[in-house]
Amino acid sequence: MKFTDLQEALKAFKNGDPIIVVDALSRENEGDIIFPADSSTPEKINFCASKGRGLICIAIDLSTAERLDLKPLRSNQQDLFHTAFFDPIDAAVKHGTTTGISAHERSLTAKLVTDKNATPTDFIKPGHLFPVVAKKQGLLEREGHTEASVDLCKITGHYPAAIICEIMQEDGTMMRREGLFSFAKEHGLPIVSIQQILDYRILTENHVVHSSSAQLPTQFGNFTVHVFKNNFTQTEHIALIKDSNPNKKPIVRIHSECITGDVLSSLRCDCRDQLEKSMKLIQEHGNGILIYLKGHEGRGIGLSNKIAAYALQEEGLNTFEANEKLGLPRDNRNYQDAVWMLKYFNIEDFDLITNNSDKLNTVLKNGLSANITQVNSQVTSYNERYLKDKINIAKHKIILEQ
Ligand SMILES: [Zn+2]
Numbered sequence: 001m002k003f004t005d006l007q008e009a010l011k012a013f014k015n016g017d018p019i020i021v022v023d024a025l026s027r028e029n030e031g032d033i034i035f036p037a038d039s040s041t042p043e044k045i046n047f048c049a050s051k052g053r054g055l056i057c058i059a060i061d062l063s064t065a066e067r068l069d070l071k072p073l074r075s076n077q078q079d080l081f082h083t084a085f086f087d088p089i090d091a092a093v094k095h096g097t098t099t100g101i102s103a104h105e106r107s108l109t110a111k112l113v114t115d116k117n118a119t120p121t122d123f124i125k126p127g128h129l130f131p132v133v134a135k136k137q138g139l140l141e142r143e144g145h146t147e148a149s150v151d152l153c154k155i156t157g158h159y160p161a162a163i164i165c166e167i168m169q170e171d172g173t174m175m176r177r178e179g180l181f182s183f184a185k186e187h188g189l190p191i192v193s194i195q196q197i198l199d200y201r202i203l204t205e206n207h208v209v210h211s212s213s214a215q216l217p218t219q220f221g222n223f224t225v226h227v228f229k230n231n232f233t234q235t236e237h238i239a240l241i242k243d244s245n246p247n248k249k250p251i252v253r254i255h256s257e258c259i260t261g262d263v264l265s266s267l268r269c270d271c272r273d274q275l276e277k278s279m280k281l282i283q284e285h286g287n288g289i290l291i292y293l294k295g296h297e298g299r300g301i302g303l304s305n306k307i308a309a310y311a312l313q314e315e316g317l318n319t320f321e322a323n324e325k326l327g328l329p330r331d332n333r334n335y336q337d338a339v340w341m342l343k344y345f346n347i348e349d350f351d352l353i354t355n356n357s358d359k360l361n362t363v364l365k366n367g368l369s370a371n372i373t374q375v376n377s378q379v380t381s382y383n384e385r386y387l388k389d390k391i392n393i394a395k396h397k398i399i400l401e402q
Contacts, residue, residue: 054166090127
């Protein structure tokens with residue numbers, strides 16, 4: 001049982017094909033068949049009715065509901081997950097509908113919803129297709145199938161409306177995880193989780209905004225400090241800029257927060273050493289930026305967990321085994337916010353101070369051009385094993401300075 005790679009599922013969806021989307025085990029724990037409403041066919045609707053067996057809804061955005069003058073159904077707020085049902089509809093008789101319920105007619109109604117020229121007079125209320133309206137920010141606001149559907153349409157360039165139908169078993173009970181995977185396999189459909197779609201949005205959309213800046217004299221030279229905030233994760237990051245030699249190719253350091261090393265001068269890692277050497281290098285070079293990413297303590301597992309991992313290392317585990325023993329990933333960092341910050345300053349071609357190929361790969365993947373430049377890491381009796389494990393296990397290319 002493995003979810004489909006999201007890119008593969010997006011490709012199918014873009015093509016107008018149905019995919020299965022499951023929500024969290026802690027939520028409804030259901031799987032829905034979803035496809036773009038502008039690609040509706042009687043066959044796809046019939047597949048939902050005969051194999052999905054749930055209620056066939058059309059997930060739309062609020063502006064579509066407003067354009068078609070659809071109103072929210074009166075709610076007594078007993079729906080556990082507050083699904084926003086609006087007036088059910090059929091295409092008007094002038095479009096050739098009779099009862100509105102056949103697969104052919106529901107498909108017609110769905111396609112008409114996606115016609116930007118359609119107006120309220122093109123529909124009959126109440127009808128047999130049930131509009132559910134997504135929250136404005138989609139999955140960033142509510143992790144439901146409605147939001148996932150509209151988000152999928154926006155990501156793949158379809159009109160923001162999708163047919164959505166829960167999957168029920170033949171005996172009338174809801175189909176759960178294992179059954180859903182078999183169902184997907186049987187019908188050759190991609191199956192993804194809401195979490196995958198949410199992660200994709202967090203990673204590909206820029207939520208980083210510039211909030212303030214000022215001069216910052218330091219013992220390594222005078223810099224301009226800028227603060228950025230990721231409005232989704234609420235994490236603040238810092239950029240230190242030096243631009244006294246603007247004609248030189250900039251040097252960039254993307255530094256992961258490490259309070260024990262950077263602030264308390266811990267010898268368990270080489271973070272402070274790398275930070276200070278980077279600042280000196282940028283100062284001497286006269287053109288560069290140091291990006292200090294918060295939220296990266298302990299390779300992204302947080303400060304409490306990092307210290308717990310240190311305790312495990314005292315018992316003999318290496319830095320990666322310790323994270324795993326705590327049930328946490330070896331490395332939970334992503335560098336996407338740094339990319340948005342570099343783009344903010346139009347820094348697109350630079351030398352990157354790092355020994356970590358993940359950082360280089362992130363900037364290259366985002367269309368920036370970078371060459372690696374390295375600073376030596378000072379070896380002490382405290383950090384020797386840590387550095388060697390990073391070289392041998394995580395394949396970091398560290399130049400040791402004895
Ligand atoms: Zn450190």
